[in-house]
Amino acid sequence: MNRDRVCIEGLTILTTIGVYDWEKSIKQKLVLDIEIAWNNQPAGMSDNVEDCLDYAKVSQSVIDFVENNQFDLIERVAECVAEMILQDYSVPWIRIKVSKPTAVVAARNVAIIIERTNV
Numbered sequence: 688m689n690r691d692r693v694c695i696e697g698l699t700i701l702t703t704i705g706v707y708d709w710e711k712s713i714k715q716k717l718v719l720d721i722e723i724a725w726n727n728q729p730a731g732m733s734d735n736v737e738d739c740l741d742y743a744k745v746s747q748s749v750i751d752f753v754e755n756n757q758f759d760l761i762e763r764v765a766e767c768v769a770e771m772i773l774q775d776y777s778v779p780w781i782r783i784k785v786s787k788p789t790a791v792v793a794a795r796n797v798a799i800i801i802e803r804t805n806v
């Protein structure tokens with residue numbers, strides 16, 4: 688079984704995120720770490736960008752999507768981003784960690800992680 692991945696780490700995006708009223712009118716930082724199942728062998732053999740999952744294109748799709756939407760929970764961000772990537776890039780599996788590093792003053796970071804498959 689091929690366990691190849693394409694990874695996007697530390698994708699930092701400012702967006703409206705949060706449960707509380709005071710969070711609805713400001714932008715806060717989210718950091719996304721994304722792992723996508725993708726067979727990297729064809730691109731490794733051909734050296735052709737057409738054969739790879741273009742991490743730059745995926746990154747820009749995620750930035751546009753998160754910046755242009757408003758969310759309460761980071762769980763919702765993860766779910767929506769996973770759904771978008773699974774559909775738009777026809778990939779079989781994705782793992783997303785969404786961090787909200789400024790949410791809890793006493794913590795270096797808080798985050799959630801989800802894994803989803805294409806059905």
Ligand SMILES: Nc1nc2c(c(=O)[nH]1)N=C([C@H](O)[C@@H](O)CO)CN2
Nearest residue numbers: 704705706707759760761762790791
């Ligand atoms: N599991 C979660 N817990 C909390 C979230 C969240 O998105 N997921 N959000 C908040 C508030 O928005 C908080 O970040 C404000 O500081 C609280 N708990």
